[in-house]
Every structure is written in structure tokens, then in C-alpha cells.
Amino acid sequence: MTKLIVYLTHNPSYPILETTDVALIADTLAVQGVTFERWPIPTSITPRMTDTDILSVFEPQTARILKDNGFKTLDVIHLTPDHPQKQALRVKFLQEHTHAEDEVRFFVAGESLFYLRISDKIYGLYAMAGDYIHIPAQTKHWFDMGEHPHFTALRFFNNPEGWVAHYTGDAIAERFPTL
Numbered sequence: 001m002t003k004l005i006v007y008l009t010h011n012p013s014y015p016i017l018e019t020t021d022v023a024l025i026a027d028t029l030a031v032q033g034v035t036f037e038r039w040p041i042p043t044s045i046t047p048r049m050t051d052t053d054i055l056s057v058f059e060p061q062t063a064r065i066l067k068d069n070g071f072k073t074l075d076v077i078h079l080t081p082d083h084p085q086k087q088a089l090r091v092k093f094l095q096e097h098t099h100a101e102d103e104v105r106f107f108v109a110g111e112s113l114f115y116l117r118i119s120d121k122i123y124g125l126y127a128m129a130g131d132y133i134h135i136p137a138q139t140k141h142w143f144d145m146g147e148h149p150h151f152t153a154l155r156f157f158n159n160p161e162g163w164v165a166h167y168t169g170d171a172i173a174e175r176f177p178t179l
């Protein structure tokens, strides 16, 4: 189930908010400039669908997002426990970083964990199928897909080069729970 856990930066042991209330999650993140939405997952979605078919199922929603934000590209990423580079990819995403572009994802299947560092708080979002998140450029964050990654997500990009990270060099991610 989708869950938001909010901590004070200096205290990873005692969350100040823990909720699965979707409206509260959306409101809490919206105050910080982060958009969170739930999109329905049609029963027609299956693990064997092609990327083209997945994109076609969510075309009404993605057309709105592309138009409203002027994103240039949209793709589908799949991570599975048998991915040969799963450990290297996990390490790459799990260090605090920023992007010059917004980070925008929609989870079609599976689960993952985003952490956003905004002023003196850390927002941990356990994202599941049906969750859409739009993180503004320059927001400090990290991402955990777990030891046995399993998710399919749509990614929207402004930058045709795709995912480019700028690491902060801060080891803060090591102090917070992993997926």
C-alpha cells in the first residue's frame, strides 16, 4: 500500500508523520511543491504487455502530463530481480542526488521507495502501482528499488539525454530505512 513517512532530517528513528491516506499524502507533498496523484490501473494490464501497449493504456493521462509540463520524451522502465545490473543500479539511485530536470514517474506495477529532502524534513514515499509523482528539478532525493527490484514505471523527461544525476556527496541516505 502506498505510504508516506515524514522525518526530521536529524532523526531517522522517530517519524513525525506516517500515513496511507492518499489525500493526506497528496496534500503533504503539494505543500512542498511535489505533485502526487493516483491513476487507476486497468485490469487489462499484464506483466507480458509490450511497452507500446502499456503506453497506449495510459495515453489519456500521459498526454495531459506531457502537454501541461512540456516534457519531450516518455519511456517505460522495467526492473526485475534477474536484472544483471540490479546491484549497480541500486547503488547509483540510492545516493542523494539532484537533477537539473524534474523527476517524474508513474508506477504501472511493483514497488519502490523515494526519499525527498526538503528543508529540515525527509519525505519517504513507498510508491506502488498507480502512483504518479512529480519531483521538481534541484530537489535533493534518493531512490531505493530494494535488493530484489520489481517494478515497471513510466518516465517523463525534459532532457533528451534522460537520467542525469548530480550527487550531493552527503551520506544521509545511509541513515534512513531501505526498501
Ligand SMILES: [Fe+2]
Binding pocket: 097, 098, 099, 103, 141, 143, 165
Ligand atoms: Fe533522481
